[in-house]
Amino acid sequence: MTKISIAPDDRVFVLTGAGISAESGLPTFRASDGLWAGHSIEDVCTPEAWKRNPALVWEFYSGRRSDGAKAEPNPAHVALAELEARLGERFFLCTQNVDDLHERAGSVRLVHMHGELTKARCERECGRPPVEDRKVYKSLDEVGRCACGGRLRPHIVFFGEIPLEMERIQDEIQKATLMVVVGTSGSVYPAANFVHWARQRGARTVYVGPEAPLNASAFTHVVEGKAGEVLPGLFAV
Ligand code: NAD
Numbered sequence: 001m002t003k004i005s006i007a008p009d010d011r012v013f014v015l016t017g018a019g020i021s022a023e024s025g026l027p028t029f030r031a032s033d034g035l036w037a038g039h040s041i042e043d044v045c046t047p048e049a050w051k052r053n054p055a056l057v058w059e060f061y062s063g064r065r066s067d068g069a070k071a072e073p074n075p076a077h078v079a080l081a082e083l084e085a086r087l088g089e090r091f092f093l094c095t096q097n098v099d100d101l102h103e104r105a106g107s108v109r110l111v112h113m114h115g116e117l118t119k120a121r122c123e124r125e126c127g128r129p130p131v132e133d134r135k136v137y138k139s140l141d142e143v144g145r146c147a148c149g150g151r152l153r154p155h156i157v158f159f160g161e162i163p164l165e166m167e168r169i170q171d172e173i174q175k176a177t178l179m180v181v182v183g184t185s186g187s188v189y190p191a192a193n194f195v196h197w198a199r200q201r202g203a204r205t206v207y208v209g210p211e212a213p214l215n216a217s218a219f220t221h222v223v224e225g226k227a228g229e230v231l232p233g234l235f236a237v
């Protein structure tokens with residue numbers, strides 16, 4: 001079995017995608033022909049969709065909240081939390097996922113570049129921070145308003161919007177000597193470029209997933225397999 005050695009001076013940057021939560025029962029896009037839980041992205045996951053039909057967008061994300069609350073972290077989430085516990089500040093996790101399975105497994109040094117299902121924020125981008133919101137809405141009338149009067153929208157980066165925390169992410173990639181990418185198809189940008197940025201800095205780059213991603217040629221190792229089966233035995237620290 002492949003082992004990735006982590007030396008005392010290594011700094012590890014991990015990027016995860018929908019594939020890491022697949023074994024927890026949360027579907028990826030790829031698994032369903034580019035649909036997310038039966039919906040096309042254009043209908044539920046774009047600024048235009050929000051303007052056109054906020055009720056449908058909230059209905060969709062309410063469904064994702066219900067599914068997310070029922071799901072449990074799998075051995076892949078746990079393996080990354082355990083790696084963080086050993087490496088401390090030499091570890092950083094960036095997830096494209098909007099579920100909270102990484103934090104529930106114990107990860108702390110992480111950012112959600114595409115937002116979080118368990119939060120909402122003002123649709124007017126008025127500057128107030130996101131608020132905790134785990135409600136499953138049955139109609140738009142139940143959705144609260146911000147102090148400025150704007151309607152609350154899911155704290156999700158819709159397709160076409162700028163991902164969150166990019167400065168911190170770029171800074172961590174600059175410092176990393178090892179990048180590990182798990183369960184992402186390599187088709188959503190800018191995340192699909194992270195491996196190129198890391199390679200330019202001379203880092204080793206490892207991909208873990210059941211099939212090679214679209215950007216496979218940028219990896220120094222591709223470990224084919226399910227995240228929950230590969231990650232628990234992958235690292236030699
Ligand atoms: P994607 O659906 O495009 O690709 C999923 C990838 O996971 C594929 O490459 C597939 O081979 C791989 N995969 C499937 N099962 C796996 C397993 N058991 N172990 C490891 N890998 C596995 O997903 P993406 O590249 O992350 O891009 C999709 C976007 O969709 C992201 O922005 C994300 O926010 C959003 N999304 C999030 C969730 C979630 O939060 N759980 C779920 C679906 C989509």
